[in-house]
Amino acid sequence: MCDPRAHDFVWISDRSALQSDDTLPAWVNTGWRTSLPLVVRRDKRADGAIPVGIRGMTRIQRAAAWIDPAAVVRVVTPESLVSDVNALLHSPFVSQQPVQALITLCSLKLPFAWGVTGSCAYALVSDLPVMHADSDLDLLVRCDMPRDPSQFSDFYDQLQRLPCRADVQINTPQGGFALSEWLRGGDIMLKTASGPLLVRAPWQLPGD
Numbered sequence: 001m002c003d004p005r006a007h008d009f010v011w012i013s014d015r016s017a018l019q020s021d022d023t024l025p026a027w028v029n030t031g032w033r034t035s036l037p038l039v040v041r042r043d044k045r046a047d048g049a050i051p052v053g054i055r056g057m058t059r060i061q062r063a064a065a066w067i068d069p070a071a072v073v074r075v076v077t078p079e080s081l082v083s084d085v086n087a088l089l090h091s092p093f094v095s096q097q098p099v100q101a102l103i104t105l106c107s108l109k110l111p112f113a114w115g116v117t118g119s120c121a122y123a124l125v126s127d128l129p130v131m132h133a134d135s136d137l138d139l140l141v142r143c144d145m146p147r148d149p150s151q152f153s154d155f156y157d158q159l160q161r162l163p164c165r166a167d168v169q170i171n172t173p174q175g176g177f178a179l180s181e182w183l184r185g186g187d188i189m190l191k192t193a194s195g196p197l198l199v200r201a202p203w204q205l206p207g208d
Helices: 026-031 085-088 097-107 119-127 149-159 179-184
Strands: 009-012 038-040 050-055 062-067 070-074 115-117 136-143 166-172 173-176 188-192 195-199
Touching: 009 119, 085 097, 085 115, 097 115, 097 136, 115 119, 119 136, 119 188, 149 166, 149 179, 166 179, 179 188
Parallel strands: 136 166
Antiparallel strands: 009 038, 009 070, 038 050, 050 062, 115 136, 166 173, 173 188, 188 195
């Protein structure tokens, strides 16, 4: 099984695999079960544990934890959630605006690897109704090699015509940054496993 990356969904078969730096909130014990996914987040620990986030039914129900890589029994990527438009068309959430927007984007045959994250993705993988009427659509674009911002101008314009607000994060091997911020020019905030950094060249290693 490949190493999970930030925003991937992972499942574990044993609750005891969850480790936390602090005491987990009470709602985790009552509202989370191993049939639900964990969301890989950005962080790192010397022993190689995978940083994960636990989601509940409300926006404020979020908890950070760690798991041993050996405890992972399944991985679903953001890209795989948009690989089959028929699955989106038959989703119980097809009437929700973020899913309608995904169906539109699938029809555009975008020239780069992309996927869905956030509440829309969590709803699609868990079947839990965590989206609401004013939910944004969170998207991820994988860009392992440097690109020019002009290559995303048309895509950004298309996002403005979607039925809901869409936020796009560009993921590089060094971390992730907001497409809208990058297109404005200047320094951008790069989210890395070691914390946020202000950078001008998001594909360069810090200090290069």
